[in-house]
Amino acid sequence: MLVWDPEGADEAVWARLREHFTDEQIVELGSFVCLTYGQQSVIKTWAVGHNELPGVAGAGLAAEEARSS
Amino acid sequence: MTQHIAGTVDEIRARVPGVRETFAYVDEHVLRSGVADPHLKELAFRYLAEDPEVMDVERFAGRERLALEWAHAIAWDANCADDSFWERLHAAFSEPELVDLCCAIGFELGQQHWRRTIGLPPRDETARGEAHGRTA
Numbered sequence: 001m002l003v004w005d006p007e008g009a010d011e012a013v014w015a016r017l018r019e020h021f022t023d024e025q026i027v028e029l030g031s032f033v034c035l036t037y038g039q040q041s042v043i044k045t046w047a048v049g050h051n052e053l054p055g056v057a058g059a060g061l062a063a064e065e066a067r068s069s
Numbered sequence: 070m071t072q073h074i075a076g077t078v079d080e081i082r083a084r085v086p087g088v089r090e091t092f093a094y095v096d097e098h099v100l101r102s103g104v105a106d107p108h109l110k111e112l113a114f115r116y117l118a119e120d121p122e123v124m125d126v127e128r129f130a131g132r133e134r135l136a137l138e139w140a141h142a143i144a145w146d147a148n149c150a151d152d153s154f155w156e157r158l159h160a161a162f163s164e165p166e167l168v169d170l171c172c173a174i175g176f177e178l179g180q181q182h183w184r185r186t187i188g189l190p191p192r193d194e195t196a197r198g199e200a201h202g203r204t205a
Contacts (some may be wrong), residue, residue: 007184011158014073023074024084030183031088042171044147045139 002033072188081187095176103169105162109133112171113140114177118191132161136170143174 001009018027040050074081082089100110113136115123123129126137141151158167162175181191 002182002186005180006156009073009186011071011073016088027074027181028085028088030186031082031085033093034179034183035176036179037182038175038177039172041143041147041178042175045142045150045171047150 001029003037070188070190074187078189078193083089094182099169099173099176103173105166105170105173106132109136110173110177112136113170113174114181114192116140117144117174117178117181135161139171140174143171144178 001013021029043049043053079089082092101107103110109132112123112133113131116137117140123137126134126141129137138149138154139158142154162170185191
C-alpha cells in the first residue's frame with residue numbers, strides 16, 4: 001500500500017494495523033519500507049536488482065537475516 | 070484527509086529514536102546538502118509530488134530536464150533509464166553528482182509515499198520556497 005496506493009491506507013487499514021502493531025512499530029515499519037522502496041526504485045534505473053549490488057548482500061535486512069542470506 | 074498518527078512529521082518520527090536519527094541524517098547530508106545542485110533536487114522533489122507547475126518536462130531543458138526525467142524514471146518507469154538516457158546523464162553530470170541526485174530522489178520518493186499513508190500531503194507546504202526541498 002505504501003508503494004502502490006498510499007491514499008488507500010484508510011481508516012479500515014489503520015484499524016487493522018493497530019490490531020497487530022503499536023504506533024511505534026507502525027512508524028518503524030513504514031520508515032523501513034519507505035527507505036527500501038526509494039532506494040530499490042533508484043537501483044532499478046541502474047539496471048540493478050534487490051540484493052544484486054556487489055559487496056552488500058543482505059543490505060536492508062535485519063542483522064540475523066543478513067548473516068544467513 | 071484524516072491524519073492517522075498525530076503530530077508533525079518530526080514528532081511522529083521521534084516516537085522511534087532510530088527512525089528520527091536516520092531521517093535527520095538523510096535530511097542533513099542528502100536532501101539539504103550534497104554535491105548536486107540544490108535547485109535540481111528541489112525541482113525533482115516537486116515532480117514527485119506532482120506539482121502541476123513542473124509536470125510538463127517539455128518546458129525544461131538541459132540539467133533541469135534530465136533531473137525531471139530521472140525523477141520520472143525512478144518513480145514510475147525504470148525502463149526510461151536506457152543507454153541513451155545514461156549517455157545524456159553522463160554528459161551533463163559528474164558521477165558524484167549522479168549518485169547524490171538519484172539517492173536524494175529515492176529518499177524523497179519513499180518519504181512522500183510514507184507521508185501519504187499517514188494522511189499528510191506529500192510535502193510540507195511551508196517547505197516550499199526554502200532553498201533545498203526540506204519535507205518535514
